[in-house]
Amino acid sequence: MKKNILFLLFCCLFSLNAFAKKDAVNIYEHPREMPDREIISEQGKKIKIDDFDGEFLLIVFWSKNCVPCIKELDNLSNFAKKVKNEQIRLIMLSPSNEWSSQEEQRNFVDKFNGQNLDLYLDTDGKLAEDLGIFTTPHTVLVNMSGQEIGRIRGTAKWDDDRVIEYIKELKAKHG
Numbered sequence: 001m002k003k004n005i006l007f008l009l010f011c012c013l014f015s016l017n018a019f020a021k022k023d024a025v026n027i028y029e030h031p032r033e034m035p036d037r038e039i040i041s042e043q044g045k046k047i048k049i050d051d052f053d054g055e056f057l058l059i060v061f062w063s064k065n066c067v068p069c070i071k072e073l074d075n076l077s078n079f080a081k082k083v084k085n086e087q088i089r090l091i092m093l094s095p096s097n098e099w100s101s102q103e104e105q106r107n108f109v110d111k112f113n114g115q116n117l118d119l120y121l122d123t124d125g126k127l128a129e130d131l132g133i134f135t136t137p138h139t140v141l142v143n144m145s146g147q148e149i150g151r152i153r154g155t156a157k158w159d160d161d162r163v164i165e166y167i168k169e170l171k172a173k174h175g
Helices: 002-014 067-071 073-082 102-111 123-131 161-174
Strands: 025-033 038-041 046-048 056-061 088-095 118-122 138-142 147-153
Touching: 025 161, 038 123, 056 161, 067 073, 073 088, 073 161, 088 123, 088 161, 102 118, 118 123, 147 161
Parallel strands: 056 088, 088 118
Antiparallel strands: 025 147, 038 046, 038 118, 056 138, 138 147
């Protein structure tokens, strides 16, 4: 009983809209260079953040062991579908050591309505480590030149029209 109550409190704590929390969104005054680290696509191809040149990128660092991360997969999938033609790309990045295969990751995400999500692996969590990210979910915003412009800590109602409009405004301002 005690565990159920603690679990409910934990879920409520993390179900708050990220944009409603004043300190959850941090947009930098000056863009920062991204680490020169490879990630692995769902097809097994090694990719660097520079390879996404020309797209406004949202990198969502997540874990299959993170209840709030799993809870927002459906919203993230809807967001990705809604911004597909806007030069805004959302990628999901989880530590490679959490999965026995990329097929396992895809099956897991699809089970939680994440069919529209692009899945990538962070080799042993090294990119997250380079960026100083030790909690999930955590979103890194990358401009069309491949520079980090800010971060969003925690969850959000990603498919909410106000959130989508906010991301479009960030893209227009920081491109």
